[in-house]
Amino acid sequence: MIMNNALHTRADGPQTRILLIKLRHHGDMLLTTPVINALHQTWPQAQIDVLLYEETRDMLAAHPFIHRIYGIDRKWRKLGTRQHLCKEWQLLKTLRQQKYSLVVNLADQWRSAIVTRFTGAPARIGFDFNKRRGWFWSRSHTQLAPVIGHKTMHTVEQNLSILAPLNVPPVNNVTMSYQPDDWLAVQQKLKVKNVEGAFIVVQPTSRWFFKCWDERKMAETISTLQKDGHTIVLTSGPDKNEKAMIETIRALCPPERVYSLAGELSLRQLAALIDHASLFIGVDSVPMHMAAALQTPCIALFGPSKLTFWSPWQVKGEVIWAGDYGPLPDPDQIDTKTSERYLDAIPVDAVVASARKQL
Incomplete structure (x- = not known):
């Protein structure tokens, strides 16, 4: 697979950066850790960042394989339209500046697609959700992982299936870390x-x-x-x-x-x-x-x-x-x-x- 080969050729040094996006509740964030662990196992030198809702940060804050966490604070809405948009724009610019090699978008919100596309990463993987069929969702990602079988899969297995286009071997362990x-x-x-x-x-x-x-x-x-x-x-x-x-x-x-x-x-x-x-x-x-x-x-x-x-x-x-x-x-x-x-x-x-x- 071209994308997989291209990423592997660039993934041998610490300059390789991966962004994982998941915008859900606390338990959902914990169940993303097998994806993080699998990415680290395949590219141990890569820096893995995560974008999440700020209130869920503690679920991943001590994870040993995460380089940096970016948070979307839902309290931004209370700042008024102008300041809210400034916060969102600053986040987008910051993420684009990281020059990610790969974005793994586990989320299903349109906002996650906007972020994914704006990063400009050469490889951007998302899920081929039935409710997101359309030009914008498709163009926001360079490849979509199938969701066939998701209805009979555990959430951990659903998350791991996004790695199929990368041929990344799954790692099944969920990791809860503390200091x-x-x-x-x-x-x-x-x-x-x-x-x-x-x-x-x-x-x-x-x-x-x-x-x-x-x-x-x-x-x-x-x-x-x-x-x-x-x-x-x-x-x-x-x-x-x-x-x-x-x-x-x-x-x-x-x-x-x-x-x-x-x-x-x-x-x-x-x-x-x-x-x-x-x-x-x-x-x-x-x-x-x-x-x-x-x-x-x-x-x-x-x-x-x-x-x-x-x-x-x-x-x-x-x-x-x-x-x-x-x-x-x-x-x-x-x-x-x-x-x-x-x-x-x-x-x-x-x-x-x-x-x-x-x-």
Whole structure:
């Protein structure tokens, strides 16, 4: 393939630069890391940059193979039209100045196509999305990777399929990275709360509460593990509703050996905590994907999400799916603001038994 050969002839030195574009949520960013790892394996001297939404930066900030991260800050919209456009234009100019050899556009937004084209890179790969068939999308890329089969592929496999036009061998491992300082900060927080020895991390929350399990069932599970002699560390995001859920669960548990770091950790600190845990129990959320990537023994509670796309990749543990215990709605038909708890069909005994097996 001409593009592949041309890139390989230029990819032997540190001057070779690659830009990967993905504009999605935190979990999506973590699942792009196999593409980054594969590009590094093929071109170890190349500098790999990433363009993402600024709020997701922490997911990739400590990745060892990333040279630089550029962020699109969605708060730019609040600056007014003139300043917003100035920020966007400055970003475009900065990216063009990098003189990329290759752009890998994993995103599906028109904005990503504009950025891809404006870089002027000689090789620009995107996906041949059905919804993006047309002159502009096609001309923004020098080659489009087919999406045939994506409906039956995990998100990791979908991402990796973009490398087919480059003949780059896939690397399947998802990488969640953090710095030594992140673990030191977590250790200090644990010390303040008098947490000693081994511990289980439990993340009962998601930003979408329909993905959560009943608080009483979670508390009953935690209480059983406490009676078994285990220490529990509860975590959540900083959202007040998530923190309130944690407090509800804590109030239903015996006070011994249950601690909360809800809303107190950065994403990288949370990764460090999970990496040092003896077990992770959580719902379909970013921390679940972190636990799978870190190979921490994991129990993932799943409801009406698309398991094919979003189950924890190469998880060391067990996925407990509510659909095995009762009917679930079509994931595409769910009102994300619903008060329904679709995971409630999962019995406590199943989770406790799985935890005891993992421990």
